[in-house]
Amino acid sequence: xxxxxxxxxxxxxxxxxxxxxxxxxxxxxxxxxxxWMVLQPLAQVAIFSLVLSxxxxxxxxxxTSKSAYAIYLMAGLLSWSLFxxxxxxxxxxxxxxAGLLKKMVFPRICLPVIVVGSALLNNLLLFMAMLLIFAxxxxxxxxxxxxxxxLTALTVAFSLGLGLMMGVLNVFLRDVGQVMAIVLQLWxxxxxxxxxxxxxPGGFQSWIALNPMTPIVQAYQQSILHGQAPDLVGMxxxxxxxxxxxxxxxxxxxxxxxxxxDVL
Amino acid sequence: xSACLLxxxxxxxxYRSYSAEWRxxxxxxxxxxxxxxxxxxxxxxxxxxxxxxxxxxVGQNGAGKSTLLKLVTGTxxxxxxxxxxxxxxxxxxxxxxxxxxxxxxxxxxxxAAGLMGHSEAEISRMLPEIxxxxxxxxxxxxxxxxxxxxxxxxxxxxxxxxxxxxxxxVDEALAVGDTYFQHKSFDRIRQFREQGTTLLIVSHDRSAVxxxxxxxxxxxxxxxxxxxxxxxxxxxxxxxxxERENQTVTVRQLDGGRVQTISGTGEASVEKVGxxxxxGEPIEFVNVGQPVELRIQARVHQSVPRLVLGxxxxxxxxxxxxxxxxxxxxxxxxxxAAGTVVDYSIRFPMNxxxxxxxxxxxxxxxxxxxxxxxxxxxxxxxxxVANLDKPFFVGTxxxxxxxxxxxx
Numbered sequence: 001x002x003x004x005x006x007x008x009x010x011x012x013x014x015x016x017x018x019x020x021x022x023x024x025x026x027x028x029x030x031x032x033x034x035x036w037m038v039l040q041p042l043a044q045v046a047i048f049s050l051v052l053s054x055x056x057x058x059x060x061x062x063x064t065s066k067s068a069y070a071i072y073l074m075a076g077l078l079s080w081s082l083f084x085x086x087x088x089x090x091x092x093x094x095x096x097x098a099g100l101l102k103k104m105v106f107p108r109i110c111l112p113v114i115v116v117g118s119a120l121l122n123n124l125l126l127f128m129a130m131l132l133i134f135a136x137x138x139x140x141x142x143x144x145x146x147x148x149x150x151l152t153a154l155t156v157a158f159s160l161g162l163g164l165m166m167g168v169l170n171v172f173l174r175d176v177g178q179v180m181a182i183v184l185q186l187w188x189x190x191x192x193x194x195x196x197x198x199x200x201p202g203g204f205q206s207w208i209a210l211n212p213m214t215p216i217v218q219a220y221q222q223s224i225l226h227g228q229a230p231d232l233v234g235m236x237x238x239x240x241x242x243x244x245x246x247x248x249x250x251x252x253x254x255x256x257x258x259x260x261x262d263v264l
Numbered sequence: 265x266s267a268c269l270l271x272x273x274x275x276x277x278x279y280r281s282y283s284a285e286w287r288x289x290x291x292x293x294x295x296x297x298x299x300x301x302x303x304x305x306x307x308x309x310x311x312x313x314x315x316x317x318x319x320x321x322v323g324q325n326g327a328g329k330s331t332l333l334k335l336v337t338g339t340x341x342x343x344x345x346x347x348x349x350x351x352x353x354x355x356x357x358x359x360x361x362x363x364x365x366x367x368x369x370x371x372x373x374x375x376a377a378g379l380m381g382h383s384e385a386e387i388s389r390m391l392p393e394i395x396x397x398x399x400x401x402x403x404x405x406x407x408x409x410x411x412x413x414x415x416x417x418x419x420x421x422x423x424x425x426x427x428x429x430x431x432x433x434v435d436e437a438l439a440v441g442d443t444y445f446q447h448k449s450f451d452r453i454r455q456f457r458e459q460g461t462t463l464l465i466v467s468h469d470r471s472a473v474x475x476x477x478x479x480x481x482x483x484x485x486x487x488x489x490x491x492x493x494x495x496x497x498x499x500x501x502x503x504x505x506x507e508r509e510n511q512t513v514t515v516r517q518l519d520g521g522r523v524q525t526i527s528g529t530g531e532a533s534v535e536k537v538g539x540x541x542x543x544g545e546p547i548e549f550v551n552v553g554q555p556v557e558l559r560i561q562a563r564v565h566q567s568v569p570r571l572v573l574g575x576x577x578x579x580x581x582x583x584x585x586x587x588x589x590x591x592x593x594x595x596x597x598x599x600x601a602a603g604t605v606v607d608y609s610i611r612f613p614m615n616x617x618x619x620x621x622x623x624x625x626x627x628x629x630x631x632x633x634x635x636x637x638x639x640x641x642x643x644x645x646x647x648x649v650a651n652l653d654k655p656f657f658v659g660t661x662x663x664x665x666x667x668x669x670x671x672x
Contacts, residue, residue: 010381010383011378011381013378013382013383013384013387014375014378014379014381017374017375017378018375018378021364021367021371021375024366024367025364025366025367029366100379101339102334102339103339103355104339104355104379104380105337105338105339105353105355106379106380106381169289172285172288172289173285173286173289252292255292255293256292257341258340258341259288259292261334261339261340261341262279262340
């Protein structure tokens with residue numbers, strides 16, 4: 001374990017420069033550059049709030065302000081975008097970097113760390129843009145926003161554990177990647193991001209409760225919209241699950257490493 | 265420090281395939297899952313490399329060369345045996361790995377050097393030198409997508425060799441770029457070698473191996489089948505290729521320890537080879553520039569549609585000094601009947617430098633020995649050139665100068 005961190009430290013420059021290049025490559029030669037990173041999720045928020053709150057007249061129970069729904073949406077999307085970016089990029093991580101893995105010698109663990117680094121950076125920029133919009137809407141965030149730090153860590157741990165496991169399996173069974181892409185879409189709708197859990201019919205309630213992303217997303221919404229501390233007891237099992245997934249993923253990664261290069 | 269830099273012991277690498285991939289996953293979990301096929305890409309390979317040696321790894325496609333390199337560099341893990349390595353290993357397996365098209369040459373260099381594990385301070389120190397080596401001027405700060413492939417190669421090679429490693433592994437990447445740059449990169453590799461870097465080169469290019477290496481390892485079907493001097497191994501390798509087409513190979517130890525290899529399908533053979541002076545007397549020692557006659561007698565055992573004689577004069581290291589054949593001189597014989605004896609008389613002035621040389625002969629049907637190789641005979645004749653009456657010079661070519669001086 002210690003040597004893992006030592007290798008990461010030795011390759012810190014490579015990791016930082018990869019994250020930077022990631023960002024730069026994505027927006028190279030586009031006029032709005034990094035603004036796209038913020039514009040895209042915001043467009044999504046705008047579409048959802050327009051369709052759901054204006055057209056379908058969905059209201060957040062207990063609030064009267066129109067902006068409450070938009071804030072609810074953004075809080076959920078902040079969490080979900082981090083989760084889905086890390087998961088989906090880890091899913092194809094080894095397949096995409098096949099050339100590098102086959103030809104160069106470097107600590108393999110750098111690759112997921114780079115993904116996490118660049119996803120966190122994207123998430124930070126998105127968060128700052130959201131704060132700006134909250135200010136325009138007249139929504140003052142409270143100190144409970146500090147909960148986002150441990151929540152982000154939990155989201156990263158859960159998505160990294162899941163993504164890495166699937167990513168390793170995807171090298172050998174490419175169907176995993178295809179299936180997971182569909183699962184992620186479905187998962188989004190099984191998570192109370194665009195709707196409130198209360199409006200869901202009873203039969204589906206238990207499904208939503210079993211979804212480990214539900215407590216995480218709800219905690220985001222609690223701290224951003226309501227300025228309240230999240231339900232720590234209800235979240236304990238997700239923390240346990242994330243830790244378990246992370247350990248399993250590392251074990252699987254260790255076991256599969258020698259075979260991986262041969263198959264890629 | 266120990267003289268032995270790299271030790272490969274009973275190395276083996278197996279590629280397993282399973283009837284279903286989930287069985288492989290269960291195999292990691294420790295369940296006994298039998299694999300359907302096992303393909304040993306490499307097995308029972310052992311060798312040692314001392315500090316400062318230069319070794320060529322040769323073999324046909326699929327012989328296990330790339331697998332061996334992967335195991336030595338550490339990108340793949342061995343199933344049997346071990347690789348013990350001391351010092352920094354640097355591999356030029358593929359140039360331009362990890363280059364991003366939208367980044368500038370400089371940014372890519374920083375990134376690629378980071379990938380090699382260098383720290384930021386080291387990279388900043390290396391950059392000016394890489395820039396100078398690449399010689400691409402202002403392009404260094406332009407996005408790589410605007411580069412020609414040659415320019416990209418220059419930058420990539422510059423980064424890959426910015427720091428002198430203890431072991432440098434080169435995989436056929438040498439024959440890239442323009443001639444000037446090829447020379448430059450060869451020079452750098454040679455310099456590394458003089459400073460004590462051990463070279464491990466994989467190439468099909470005989471001359472590249474001969475120029476840089478002093479030892480060669482021949483792999484075939486995952487086994488090490490020959491380990492020795494470059495010339496000997498290369499000759500054996502050529503013969504091996506010929507053998508694949510049902511040809512025979514004989515290897516004979518000559519006086520002085522050199523090994524002669526004869527291969528071919530045997531429809532025709534060289535009976536006599538001799539070097540003679542202007543009066544027709546056989547000679548072994550030749551003066552620089554002396555007119556000589558190479559006499560070769562070939563006998564046709566089975567009728568052949570076309571007969572071409574080729575010969576190559578090689579230096580001590582086996583590098584070609586001069587070679588041609590009767591196809592190029594438009595003297596090929598058509599429809600040669602069995603029993604025919606052909607005497608070739610080849611006259612030329614021995615305009616080559618002092619040293620020992622060998623002549624290889626080939627009886628073939630076209631300009632290459634790949635189509636029909638009746639007989640290929642390495643070291644068919646050995647002779648020595650001595651400089652008896654010319655001013656001292658070095659090199660293998662006698663390029664008589666006329667030097668004029670103007671002193672003012």
